[in-house]
Structures are given as structure tokens and as C-alpha cells.
Amino acid sequence: MTPNPRFAAVLFDLDGTLLDTAPDLGAAVNHVLQREGMAPLGDEVIRRIASDGALGLLKAGFGEEQLAQMDTPALRQALLDYYADHLYEGTRPYPGMPEFIAWLNAQGIRWGIVTNKPAFLTEPLMAQVVELPQCGVIVSADTLPVRKPHPDPMFYACNQLGVAAHDCLYVGDHIRDIEAGRAAGMQTAIAGWGYMAPDEATHEWQANWHFADVAALHLWLAQIVVAH
Numbered sequence: 001m002t003p004n005p006r007f008a009a010v011l012f013d014l015d016g017t018l019l020d021t022a023p024d025l026g027a028a029v030n031h032v033l034q035r036e037g038m039a040p041l042g043d044e045v046i047r048r049i050a051s052d053g054a055l056g057l058l059k060a061g062f063g064e065e066q067l068a069q070m071d072t073p074a075l076r077q078a079l080l081d082y083y084a085d086h087l088y089e090g091t092r093p094y095p096g097m098p099e100f101i102a103w104l105n106a107q108g109i110r111w112g113i114v115t116n117k118p119a120f121l122t123e124p125l126m127a128q129v130v131e132l133p134q135c136g137v138i139v140s141a142d143t144l145p146v147r148k149p150h151p152d153p154m155f156y157a158c159n160q161l162g163v164a165a166h167d168c169l170y171v172g173d174h175i176r177d178i179e180a181g182r183a184a185g186m187q188t189a190i191a192g193w194g195y196m197a198p199d200e201a202t203h204e205w206q207a208n209w210h211f212a213d214v215a216a217l218h219l220w221l222a223q224i225v226v227a228h
Helices: 022-035 043-062 064-068 072-084 097-107 119-127 152-161 175-183 214-227
Strands: 009-012 110-114 168-172 187-191 209-211
Touching: 009 152, 022 043, 022 072, 043 064, 043 072, 064 072, 072 119, 097 110, 097 214, 110 152, 152 168, 152 175, 168 175, 175 187, 209 214
Parallel strands: 009 110, 009 168, 168 187, 187 209
Antiparallel strands: none
């Protein structure tokens, strides 16, 4: 796909892309694990599976076989309750993200969030992120009847911003992010700083670009804007 010389909008996944939420997600699952007499998960494990949500974290902590014999809904709710009370303690925007967002605003490039995190967590979390200005749209897991990798949340975000999907760049750290963006006709970029295993076969995701950090994404987009 030929790069768009002037993106109208940049949309971000939330966990592992815009924000590093692993510290608080990890604290929540470890709270539940230790309550049940289990060993806590290490940071490396948490970061590798944080994009898999509460259930993925519980599976990593208890093991699928043991978890299947427990009251999984109650454990999941306990994790979510703890997390909801500690949303922005260790969580922060990734290095370079506040500067990148400020630059997007200065360039008149709209930005927003499309996440599979439910709104009861997304909205209070973003309200506490004082390092970032308010974005143009937030699409959560339950904003629509479907979520990523379905493209409808992407189209909804574009409609709210008043831009065409083909004029948007979507940045995410999971294959479902790239699948959703591609299905919507967006150009896509892998957030190489996000939550993925070191041996993740990201080349199979068919994204347009892959960036190691926010600074690389910022520099690339700035060069496109200057060139055009």
C-alpha cells in the first residue's frame, strides 16, 4: 500500500500501545493469586500476556487445568474490582507518547483510541492520564455489539472524527489490531514496544509498518508531513 502523504487521523490501541498498563494489570492478577495462596507472576510474563485480558492473566497464574476447576467468573471479577480501584498507579504513557500526541495536535491530525477494554475501565483510566490531552474519540469493547478484530469499531471511530478510514493510520501491538485496521481499509503499524512475546511472528500480521518505539513512529510520520 502506498503511504498516505497526509494522514487525517491516527488511531491507537490502548494497552501496550498508548499506555503501559502492565504494572497495574499485573498488580491486580497478583493480588488475586496471592489471595489464593499462589505465587505471583513476574513482570516478563505479565508483559507478554497483558493483551490477553483478565482471563489470560488468570490462566497464566493458575494454569488452565487448575483454573477450570475453580470459580473463574468470581476470580475474574475480583481481578477487575481490584484493577478498577488501582487504574493509574503504575500505568503511564509510553516514553515519547505525550510529545507525539502534542505534535499530532499541532499538525491538525486527529487522534483517538479503539480498544477491547470495556468502557467502565477505559473511561475512568483515560480521565486520570493527565500527561495526554483529551482525544477525539474513544471506542471501547462494549461501545458496539462487536469489537476488534471486527472492523466496525474502526469505522465508528472514523465517523466520530469525521475522517475516511483510508486516511487513517492504526497503531497496535496485537494481531487483532492489525486485522481490524486492514479490514477497515486503514494503513497499519505494529507497536513494537507493546505486549508481545520476543519470538512473536509479527511479519505474518501483514501490517504496513513496524516501529520499535514511539520515537521511531514520530520521526517517520514527521518526515512524511515535511515531504508533502
